[in-house]
Amino acid sequence: MIPLPQTAALVAASADSTSAGVADGIAQWAIQVMEALGPIGAGLIVFLENVFPPIPSEVILPLAGFTASQGSFTIAEAILWTTLGSIVGAFVLYGLGRWLGHDRTVWLAARIPFVDPDDIVRTVAWFGRHGKKAVFFGRMLPIFRSLISIPAGIEKMNMLVFGLLTAAGSLIWNSIFVVAGFLLGENWGVVLQYADVLKYVVIAGVAVLVTWWVVRTVQRNRARKRERELDLTR
Template sequence: MSLSSPSVLAATASDPGPITRLTDWAVSLMESLGAPGAGVAVALENLFPPIPSEVILPLAGFTAAQGRLGLLEAILWTTVGSVVGALLLYGLGAALGAERLRAVAARLPLVRVEDVDTAEAWFARYGTTAVLVGRVVPIVRSLISIPAGVERMPLGRFLVLTAVGSGVWNTTLVLLGYGLGERWPQIEAAIGTYQKGVLAVVAVLAVAYVVHLLVRRARADSPPQPGGPAPRRHARR
């Protein structure tokens, strides 16, 4: 069965637009290149998150179920694609560097250079977990590679964590597509709900962070209250 058959593309045909065009493009890659085409599509998904991995990966599994490529081959190539895409973003972060990031932060409203230092301290403590777990979180899956590069996480560790985390995500979706067969588009709806929940949490955290910065700035700019405690003076030695 061709990947471009009506039964396979029925789900995307009802939703014309950029996502449908990207999906059709991924289909053409797999038709012409096989499993390496799925790897290329996943690598680009890391660089351009609008490319839907929740479509590409189950579709690769469905293709394996049809005997057009091997199941292990599909998992291997999509994971290689994930690692390559993540490595490119790691390189972008390394090229940016901490000092340039501080210079950018100094020009942004509501952001202080100290906030960059705080983020660096957080990543130094939790970076390993963030890179590993972030591979199964939409949006974060792509973006977490940039701070890893900025902080120059050891490349070997970064590659291992990325391969393991991406391998879990890719294997799960490829196997779901393999098991569901022509019903693989159902996965896209389920992952879409998961992604909306993640984005809602991120939005709430972003709003809370902005409110925190505004309150901190208001307190710093407010004049001292009359009768308030006098500032401490350190005795000279």
């Protein structure tokens, strides 16, 4: 295992070569937490990332993999604890949405400058139609992966379903970045160069799936309508 000061220095050098000062500062802080608390520290940071979206998972997750590559803990522990952190963080915001409820959320939105309460109503209505897909795929989109938990709570989505979808989406996203950081080792910062590309791939994939679902639904509805018309003419 590389001692803490040397590990922090390696992280700082990697971050400087691929990103600006903010990522550098977060990286040094994160590696110290993970070296001190082990995989639990990785889970704690990911929990905070879910509750406070400005903390970028694209930095934290590769760092967890990098720290695992130094022998601080295993890659399996890194994936397990970061996924648990994602799930617990998601349930905190789910609980917030459930406590607020629909009416209270709209009431609060009406009192926040530049926020249109109608947008909240439309968002909740949209979630009512696409909630399961939104929770699963939303775990792979920055900021959205945290905020999607709130309308899930507002709509009182089944907690077991919410937890399973959150776990599945988070496991996929976390594993990609943790494994990349583990394999790249000291060059973990290379992941940051491709994080945006990966996000666009996910967005494109979601768009394709949503389009397919809409087309399939329209075709099915038309088929049912034709069947009803044929029944009336018989």
